Amino acid sequence: MKTENVAQLIERIASQLNATTYIEPIYKKFGIIFFSNGRRLFFKDRQININTASSVSVTTNKFETSNFLSHFGYNVPTGRTFSNHPYDIKHNRSVEDGIVFAKELGFPVILKPNNKSQGVLVCKVGNEEEFRDIAAKILRNRNDALLVEKFYGGYSDYRIVVLGERVISAYQRIPLTVTGNGRQNILELLKDKQAYYKIIGRESKEIDIDDFRIKMHLQGNNM
Structure with missing residues (x-):
């Protein structure tokens, strides 16, 4: 049995919201959602122009996203950003400071770029040597910052999609x-x-x- 691609998933969810869709017929990656109130949303693959530019800007910064979620009462991983780049001097937190923080949390810890998505360069590291090696890979790009987070094992991983005030999709992510x-x-x-x-x-x-x-x-x- 074949699984749905993203466009088919959007089409199915749209029908549950009493909306219709037009999906570009060749590549089947681009489309429009037409809502009953006249609103239209364009999408490409997983990208839908639902959020404002400021919302998107916050969510592309993992550390700031955690700050906001924590402020509103959600549980978030304990974490902190670090960088060796001059632009981050106001925080005065270098990679060596990150190692000290990792020891405070207790190895293993999670290292990830602060502004990437879809699991890019996300690693679980178990000691200082691995920490330095992975940190160097993440910080090759001058604009990147390193996010160090406490590792939590034994929990199920779910992805939940919310549109407005309504949960429209939820599924378990299995490694x-x-x-x-x-x-x-x-x-x-x-x-x-x-x-x-x-x-x-x-x-x-x-x-x-x-x-x-x-x-x-x-x-x-x-x-």
Whole structure:
């Protein structure tokens, strides 16, 4: 059974809201949602022009987003931003300060870019050596800041989509897993899993076999 792509998902949700859609027929990634009150929203893939520019600006800064959510009573991970770049001198928090903070939280901790999305460069690190290595990768871009957060294990991960005051979608995010068969190594199993996703028509982000995070966590295994 084939899974829905983003446009099909939007089309289905729109129908539940008594709205109609037009989806560009060639690439099926662009479209318009027509609401009964006359309002129209354009979308491209997962991007929908619902939020104002100021809202988008806040949500692209993970640390500030956590601050606002915490202010309104939501539980958020304990975290702090760090950078070696001159622009961040007003905060006076360097990568070395980040290591001190990580020790206070207790390893392992989560390191991530403060202004990226979709899991880009997000890592769980277990010691100072890994911390410095990952921090250097994240801070290659002068505009990036490093976000260090407490690691919380054993919890289910859910993504919830809210439109106005209404929850229109909620689902559990399950990490990618592979099961050994006694013949293939882990990287081969990952490649087969990606090929299987394509066969069943599941929309998924291409697995980057060369991602340093995969190799980092496979050290000591037969690659």
